[in-house]
Amino acid sequence: MRKYQDMVFTTSARLVRNDAQAEDISQEVFIKAHERFEMLSGSPAAGGWLKTVATNLSINHLQRYRNRWRFFSELGGGTGSGGEDLPAVEFAAPETFFEGVDAQERRAWVEDALAKLPDHQRVPLVLYHFEDNSYDEIACRLGVSLAKVKTDILRARAALAKLLSRGGESMAALSH
């Protein structure tokens, strides 16, 4: 469990954006793993199995509350928290955001920007970049159209880049 707990917690936390809920989900994942201990112990696929279960439980958790926070809103209006309402601006390549920033700060910075994205953008983005799901798989998993998944991921990347460049400007201002 010690070997995989960070991975399981991170998978859940990035999807549900709430540490307490991610901890609950992680607990459920390990209880399910314990029920299949004979199958998983010593199996090289144990990590993948845990990650898949963590992802599925997190998505189930999000879908349970979809009406409350308009998870798959086809309106796609967004709350503006992800920076999607900002005018399109030129931004530097993401690698250049972190010049002179140590690894710990960089991690916190990106995680914070990721958490600021609205749910309908963050979830497909996480599934695509962290879980290596294809657009089709994400559309199928979330029960939305392929076009919406592509649009949401595209907007999520742009919003994340804007959030990171804004963060970079404020960091630069702080350091001067």
Add this chain to the structure above:
Amino acid sequence: MSPNDPEKLEASMHRLLRSLPDRKAPAGLEARVLGELSRRASLPWWRRSYACWPTPVRAAFFIGSAMAAALVVFAFMIVLRSPGAAAVAGGVADRFSWLFIVREIALTAEARARVLFGAIPPLWLYGAIGAIATCYAALAAIGAATYRTLTFARQTP
């Protein structure tokens, strides 16, 4: 980088996100999981899910349920085929004979209503429907306005 260059943005975002290390799980997670496992393990088998029941008990429960279902179906068939089934049906019909009276009353009321509404000029009917709709809308508006006023008054310190 231009926001209109999605391929470059995708590649650099992918590199950036994949370079992130895993977050540290809360220190208490392991203890929580172990505590929950021991709590569940201490439950007697009949308070756990069916999948956790001992195999002989599960088999016995399955056979018992199937036998009970078969018994119910068999008993129903016997009742239906028995010579007294017609008498039972007659008894049931007697018990619910008041439904026929209700039906007669409803049919009579419908016939009277047809005659009555036929005698009223259509303009009066439309006027009455309009008045009722207006009253309903006014009531809803007053209710909504009162609710908003009271809610706003409660939220304002």
